Amino acid sequence: MKNFHTVIVGGGPGGLACATLLARQGKEVLVLERNSVIGPKVCAGGIPAVLLDLDFPEELWEKSFTSQNIRSNWQHTVIQSASPIIRTVNRGRLGRWMAERAAAAGVSIATSALVLEISKDRVRTREGEEFGFSFLVGADGSSSLVRRQLGIPTAEMGIGINYQVPGNFPEMQWHLNNDIFGNGYAWIFPHQDTASIGVYAKRGSIRLSLLLNNLHQWAARRDLELKSRQPQAALINSDFRGWRFNNYFLIGDAAGLASGLTGEGIYSAIVSGEEAARTILDPGYESQKMAQIIKKHQLHARVLELASGTKLTDKLILEGLVFCLRTGLVPFSALEMGIDQPL
Numbered sequence: 012m013k014n015f016h017t018v019i020v021g022g023g024p025g026g027l028a029c030a031t032l033l034a035r036q037g038k039e040v041l042v043l044e045r046n047s048v049i050g051p052k053v054c055a056g057g058i059p060a061v062l063l064d065l066d067f068p069e070e071l072w073e074k075s076f077t078s079q080n081i082r083s084n085w086q087h088t089v090i091q092s093a094s095p096i097i098r099t100v101n102r103g104r105l106g107r108w109m110a111e112r113a114a115a116a117g118v119s120i121a122t123s124a125l126v127l128e129i130s131k132d133r134v135r136t137r138e139g140e141e142f143g144f145s146f147l148v149g150a151d152g153s154s155s156l157v158r159r160q161l162g163i164p165t166a167e168m169g170i171g172i173n174y175q176v177p178g179n180f181p182e183m184q185w186h187l188n189n190d191i192f193g194n195g196y197a198w199i200f201p202h203q204d205t206a207s208i209g210v211y212a213k214r215g216s217i218r219l220s221l222l223l224n225n226l227h228q229w230a231a232r233r234d235l236e237l238k239s240r241q242p243q244a245a246l247i248n249s250d251f252r253g254w255r256f257n258n259y260f261l262i263g264d265a266a267g268l269a270s271g272l273t274g275e276g277i278y279s280a281i282v283s284g285e286e287a288a289r290t291i292l293d294p295g296y297e298s299q300k301m302a303q304i305i306k307k308h309q310l311h312a313r314v315l316e317l318a319s320g321t322k323l324t325d326k327l328i329l330e331g332l333v334f335c336l337r338t339g340l341v342p343f344s345a346l347e348m349g350i351d352q353p354l
């Protein structure tokens with residue numbers, strides 16, 4: 012059995028960000044990823060641009076948007092900014108780039124390495140390989156095995172359905188249509204030669220078949236044919252119940268750090284990965300970034316809770332939210348998971 016300072020279960024953006032930072036400080040790190048390829052993931056690929064204090068190269072971004080189109084049942088608003096508000100990223104390319112950066116820092120990455128068992132100081136893969144650790148990081152997404160091993164339940168989940176549609180789409184659009192998407196929303200997030208078109212809703216708030224059917228009809232009214240295409244769907248964990256558990260850490264979706272309101276979670280995965288690494292390196296480290304992310308996460312959960320009553324109250328809450336965005340009472344950055352106050 013080979014021993015590592017830190018074993019990270021899951022090679023998504025959270026796991027790779029954590030691994031890179033630890034390896035740069037000379038720690039021996041192993042990332043175990045169940046898929047044969049790092050990167051590809053059901054995702055719309057939107058990342059808040061203003062929050063990106065990350066050292067990612069410009070070439071990674073598919074498109075950048077200085078405006079956001081938001082439509083609800085009763086309103087339409089265009090949020091404008093001099094600089095980009097949101098960028099889109101192809102998850103395959105992001106994963107490849109992050110994996111190469113991690114490997115260059117000295118991280119060992121094993122693909123096709125599904126972790127099946129976790130004990131106090133070692134993990135075991137499907138192939139029967141065992142790896143010892145001093146620290147274990149659960150970066151294994153919304154159905155996290157590490158989280159289950161810690162005995163942490165997951166009640167609050169969202170579901171996202173995505174279609175990647177070829178074509179050139181000029182606008183980034185959000186559609187908060189309460190009649191057909193409940194307290195969720197549909198989106199059009201343009202990439203280079205395609206767009207991610209999909210829908211997000213709180214699990215259990217609307218029947219999945221109805222949500223999908225409504226998305227198809229909504230798209231057809233915009234001359235977008237989705238029905239004959241293959242959808243991809245995945246759960247998004249927004250049930251945050253802590254991230255530090257002695258020598259175990261949970262980050263990103265495994266920790267439930269995606270927004271329950273919007274389903275956004277790439278940025279919080281990366282930041283929580285880096286902050287977990289800093290805490291592993293210095294147990295006395297007080298993460299202000301995590302404090303801000305958790306505060307934003309709780310705010311989103313509260314708005315979602317308010318918008319989970321009757322159909323009429325939900326509509327009023329969502330319309331109120333769009334009104335506040337339209338009039339500038341609430342900045343668009345309030346919708347984004349992340350750090351929008353100077354530290």
Ligand SMILES: Cc1cc2nc3c(=O)[nH]c(=O)nc-3n(C[C@H](O)[C@H](O)[C@H](O)COP(=O)(O)OP(=O)(O)OC[C@H]3O[C@@H](n4cnc5c(N)ncnc54)[C@H](O)[C@@H]3O)c2cc1C
Pocket residue numbers: 020021022023024025026043044045046050052053054055056057058124125126127150151152153155156170171172173209243244245246247262263264265269274275276277278280
């Ligand atoms: C339809 C849809 C659209 C979305 N759109 C956006 C968006 O526009 N913007 C945004 O910010 N977020 C979006 N999200 C959410 C985003 O995809 C996640 O929040 C983000 O990927 C979380 O990163 P992570 O590193 O925590 O986990 P993941 O990216 O899920 O990575 C976890 C990794 O762990 C691996 N793994 C799991 N279990 C094991 C195991 N037992 N052993 C080994 N490996 C394992 C998985 O294969 C995976 O590679 C969307 C999600 C969906 C479903």
